[in-house]
Amino acid sequence: MKYSCGALRASDEKASVELAGWVNVRRDHGGLIFADLRDRDGITQIVFDPQRANFSEAERLRHEDVIRVRGTVRRRPAGTENAKLPTGEVEVAVDELEVINRSAVPPFQINKDDDVDENLRMQYRYLDLRRAPLQRNIALRHKIVKAMRDFFDERGFLEIETPILIKSTPEGARDFLVPSRLHPGSFYALPQSPQLLKQLLMIAGFGRYMQIARCMRDEDSRADRQTEFTQLDVELSFCTQEEVLEIMESCMRHTWREALGMELAPFPRLSHVQAMETYGSDKPDLRFGLELQRVNDVFAQTEFAIFKSVIDSDGAIVALRYPGGGTLSRRDFDALVETAKQNGAKGMVWVALGADGVKSSAAKFIHENVAAQLRERTKSETGDAILLFADATEAALGAAGKMRNVVAERAGMRDPKTFAFAWITDFPLFEADEATGKPGPAHHPFTAPNDDQWELLESDPLRMRAQHYDMVLNGFELGSGSIRIHKAEFQRKIFAMLGLTEDQVNDRFGFFLRALDYGAPPHGGMALGIDRIVMIAAGESNIRDVIAFPKNQLMRDVMMDAPSPVPEQLVSDLSLRTLPPKP
RNA sequence: GGCGCUGUAGCUCAGUUGGUUAGAGCGUCGCCCUGUCACGGCGAAGGUCGUGGGUUCGAGCCCCAUCAGCGUCGCCA
Secondary structure, three states: OEOOOOOOOHHHOOOEEEEEEEEEEEEEOOOOEEEEEEEOOEEEEEEEOOOOOOHHHHHOOOOOOEEEEEEEEEEOOOOOOOOOOOOOOEEEEEEEEEEEEOOOOOOOOOOOOOOOOHHHHHHOHHHHOOOHHHHHHHHHHHHHHHHHHHHHHHOOOEEOOOOOOEOOOOOOOOOOEEEOOOOOOOEEEOOOOOHHHHHHHHHOOOOEEEEEEEEEOOOOOEOOEOOEEEEEEEEEEOOOHHHHHHHHHHHHHHHHHHHHOOOOOOOOEEEHHHHHHHHOOOOOOOOOOOOOEEOHHHHOOOOOHHHHHHHHOOOEEEEEEEOOHHHOOHHHHHHHHHHHHHOOOOOOEEEEEEOOEEEEOOHHHOOHHHHHHHHHHHOOOOOOEEEEEEEOHHHHHHHHHHHHHHHHHHOOOOOOOOOOEEEEEOOEOEEEOOOOOOEEEOOOOOEOEOHHHOOHHHHOHHHOEEOEEEEEEOOEEEEEEEEEOOOHHHHHHHHHHOOOOHHHHHHHHHHHHHHHOOOOOOEEEEEEEHHHHHHHHOOOOOHHHHOOOOOOOOOOEOOOOEOOOOOHHHHHHOOOOOOOOOO
16 A cells, blocks of 8 residues: 555554655665655655565665655664654565666755755755755645635635736836737736736625735845745725734734644734834834834933934934843944944944943943933843934934844844734825935825825825735735725826826726726725745745745746747747847 | 855865965765664765966965856835
């Protein structure tokens, strides 16, 4: 009878079994050969006896050979059980050995979790995937996605697929374009998200929609961001923001329970303003405290010119506790100042609360009473350091917020096994564009403002708050959602506000505005990044480690060697011509 | 496009102030080994020090350029 390599137990003793898998390792004792046979399910020790004809064949087994064996399960002799393996009480005495396919010597060791060069791993992705960490991560990903689907099914949602070839709408990220053979000069776009399509499904009366949706954005990748990625996409009709939050939070609670066996506490909620003030970030890591403190008052009388001018110009001096930072050397602090600058700080003043007294990079201005007040305000202790950031309010908070993560990392306060979810609510509807100062959508242009704020659209749009919410986890944004605008009239107002002409609106969004005219129900929803969720759940720090076939930083698939040139004929069939590469 | 880190054996790394023949562990190959599980023992093979140029009597090491990977800024409605 066939078994997986993780199945056999002591209770299977004397069973006649067939196992197939990869040779994880061979231990050749000369007169007796052990091998560990591996498949997705586990590892089983098989034993070759010199009396058997297959012994000489067993001597030739090598790592990653694919074999099938038939034999008898027996208990291992007392004292030789392996407690590290679930199958460690038994072994299979092999009667028949079939070598199905020999393996070349792999470019790196499959049976060890050692670090290997990323490029090599990508080139031999199928071998990297064979190793335990990726096997685990991909299996976890399946469990998470299944838990999500089960949850929404239970709640009456339909999973509906939306097309991959859609219309380019020039807002947002750069589109991936697909040229049309039948319509020369015209292009499809790959979806950045199924945003408009899911809203159309609401207008179509489906009420509750979800999809595990593939999305593409032609932007540079990061450790937590891949150009091609997967979203849990959700939309529902006749809902309030509160209902969306409840459903999404329950979904995550269900998912963590099913996939990780963990119970999640209720998610704390912070307004956007609150998050920025307290943590200097709209995606604060709540695994630790280290709240930022505005300490302008402490320096009200300071002679320190930089601080003084910041206070006079209505900026902020922000203090951050660095637990254990008091023992750092001047050299370490110099490096930390550099880190702060890379994180957007103009500069950074440090105050070290050493056992032998207070030291500071601005010692002249950090009088004893100032140090005492800072210590009190940041709840610091002897042995800690306090970092000070002075700048325009937003900039100072932002830099301090980034350094908050840096010092927490150094202080070992970012435990990957702790999951601190939170909601961020009350985002602004518009943000001023840094270059032009013009208002642009903070989320996307379909987001509804708070119901009573439409009159601000002409007078003071930047003050409008949106029915927009983010879910964050351990300092990562998992995703955003909002209540959408469901009246064409209001949608047109927003487009106009964003500077689109009537013609542009009709050309790009005409189909959508028309749909809003035919009885569009109020609706809202959310989309969460599946890759990021799995990454954090798996305790990985790179999103590639939870994607079966990821691309590298320059968007190349180095295993397939994509993208690649194509025959000229294929290009001309599309009525296209390639330009010579840019010099 | 900018910045940073990395590049030495199949893999992971060490390599002192620029100085003889570039080392280790794992893997690979061969021989030995009947209770191992990172089996053990003995032996062997394996190197364009990313690439190109320069400085020097002499470069893995210093300088310049370049390529690749990773991280990051820009970008990500």
